[in-house]
Amino acid sequence: MSFLEVIPLAIVMIAGPQILSPIFLATSDQWRANSTAYVLGASLSISLVVGIAYLFGNSFGASGGLLGASAKQLLYVLVLVFLLYAAMDTYRKRNVSKPPAWMGKLTxxxxxxxxxxxxxxxxxFPTDIVTSVSVGTYLAANGDxxxxxxxxxxxxxxxxxxxxxxxxxxxxxxxxxLPQVRNWMNENSWVISEAVILLFVVLTLQNLFG
Structure with missing residues (x-):
């Protein structure tokens, strides 16, 4: 995947409580240890989901696999379904302007x-599962x-x-x-996410029908 493709995907991954939480942790009493632990936990889960999605995609898409020559098209459809779900989920939660109560305890x-x-x-988190699965299946579909x-x-x-x-x-x-950044992102994260998801819906449709 190119760097230009990676940037919007990464933004989708962190939009919402995912980036608000490390902002709280950065001002906590043990901010160094907490921030490091948070990033470590994120690295484990992202890598795990991407890896499982990639293996799943290869099991269907490899030559001689379960679906034969139409596997790539099916995987693109799967990516599209994931993206559309992420768009609907993001829109449905657009009016949630306040962070969860537990987030205030992160200090x-x-x-x-x-x-x-x-x-x-x-x-x-639904949007992150969708994004990580999309990455894994996209790579599998393209044989990368x-x-x-x-x-x-x-x-x-x-x-x-x-x-x-x-x-x-x-x-x-x-x-x-940081508190000002946190408030701005909390109010506008859904718009950013929707724009990025829409971009990848268009790219996936081009790959599917191109």
Whole structure:
């Protein structure tokens, strides 16, 4: 996957509680350990979902596999279904303007909790499952190696680490700016997600009928 393809996918991955949580963790008492644990948990879950989706796609799409020559078209349809579901789910939750109550408690979080949170938010959150599965099946459909997903995974993890990196580099200035960034992203994340998902729906349709 090219870098230009990876950027919008990574943005979809972090839009919502996924990026709001590390902003809270970056201002917690154990912010270094919490932020590291969160990113580690996210890396495990993203890699796991992408890997499973890739194996599933290969089992159907390889020569001599279960579906023969039509497998690539079927996988593109699968990717399209995932993307449309993500678009509907994002639109359905567009009016949720306040973060969940549990998020306010993250300032007192511990590293084990942060690890679990990173794993769950990036691994079982509907839009993230859809995106990771789309990446895995897309690579399988095009006969690309699963290692091509490394850029997608690493960029997503970097974006999740930005709040803690900003605190490390900018200290008090970052601590003052992060709440404002958090509020803006919480209010506008669904619009960003919908725009990116729409872009990939168009690209998938081109691959399907092109």
């Amino acid at each position: 007192n979080a511990t590293p084990p909790l942060s690890l679990k949170l990173g794993f769950l938010l990036l691994g079982v 190696p699963v290692t091509d997903a490394a850029g997608f995974v690493l960029l997503t993890l970097f974006l999740l680490a930005v709040p803690s990196l900003s605190v490390f580099l900018l200290e008090e200035r970052a601590e003052a700016a």
